[in-house]
Amino acid sequence: MRITAINKMHIFAVMFLMSLVMSIQSPLFAPYAATLGASSVLIGIMLSSAQIANLSGNLIAGPLVDRYGKKLFITLPMFLAGILFISHGLVADPTSLLLLRILNGFALAFLIPAALALLSSYAVDSRQQGKNMAIYGMLMTIASIVAPLIGGNLGAFLGYENTYYLIGAALLIVAFYTFGFVRDQKQQTSHVRNSASSNLTFRKVLAIPKVHIVLMTGFAVMYIHGVIIYEVPYLAVEQGYSTATTGVMLSLMASGTLISLSLFFMHRFDPVKRLMFGLFGMSMSLFAIFNEMWTLPVLLFSVGFFFGIVMPAMAIAVTDAVSKEGHGRAFGLMSSFYSLGMIVSSFVTGVIRDSVNPYFIAFLVGMVIFTLVGYKKMSIQQVQEQRVYR
Secondary structure (H helix, E strand, O other), X not given: OHHHHHHHHHHHHHHHXXXXXXHOOOOOHHHHHHHOOOOXXXXXXXXXXXXXXXXXXXXXXXXXXXXXXXXXXXXXXXXXXXXXHHHHOOOOOHHHHHHHHHHHHHHHOOHHHHXXXXXXXXXXXXXXXXXXXXXXXXXXXXXXXXXXXXXXXXXXXXXXXXXXXXXXHHHHHHHXXXXXXXXXXXXXXXXXXXXXXXXXXXXXXXXXXXXXXXXXXXXXXXXXXXXXXXXHHHHHHHOOOOHHHHHHXXXXXXXXXXXXXXXXXXXXXXXXXXXXXXXXXXXXXXXXXXXXXXXXXXXXXXXXXXXXXXXXXXXXXXXXXXXXXXXXXXXXXXXXXXXXXXXXHHHHHHHHOOOOOHXXXXXXXXXXXXXXXXXXXHHHHHHHHHHHHO
């Protein structure tokens, strides 16, 4: 039991450090690309292309993680990402940056499904699963609060190139730590391994009704998230804000997420209801941003608060619906829909931002998906009631 707790601590440490290091670049990429001569449309293409590569990698990662274990697909992508981030600081034109962004997106696609699947393998029941995901969510949120502040200030003091060198070097250090200390749970409990893992295909996972709700919500939430990640840093280009200021705004959004994750009583409620509540709250916050009903920092905090309600519920809904043998595939699918949301939002935002407010489109996407999720939930309830009456 003590060994399991220590192994879990190493996983949490790796996921926190990984998120912290990679999130440092969030306020930097858009202004850095602009200094290399990239237009707003090209920046949108860069962001969406990386997510397309990420989506492809997510779908490939799921079966490989289930079959060969998780540690390999955490350590190797982190080494590659470290090298690619260092290369970001060496580019001299937008085309090279686009290529590096695509390669980086593909490499990182294996990380999150593998890390989440490994973390889920340490839980013995749904309650412990919820606790693990809540801790994971809090650590990721703390990282996303601190990272934009660090990134914004590093960009201001060191410059974009040197900051990317630092990010890459830090990822390489985390990769070495992962290689030395993280243990794959499957290696320790190989006698538990079930042949059902080979039978639980993507098609079977997709046939589970609750998974449909998770995937739709994941797309909508990441579409909204993608619009904010694009628009807020672009204030440094469009309105002359410093990267430190945009970093503070992103940190405010993450602060809202941390507060909602700290409300542990929320885990008593049905995860699907939490998904719907969080998505509705994010959509209404975007409506307020579009209509300038309050100051942007306050509304970003609100978006972050509802985002924190959705994300742990998403992971718990997946692990409740899919057996452990299929967690790699399930988290791969979930991550691919996250990527799809980011792809569409980055591309659409880059194309329409000069004619249509991207926040309004994000509001519409959120409310349409909210309606579809509600309809799907009612359909599932009707099927369950019919089975009971039979």
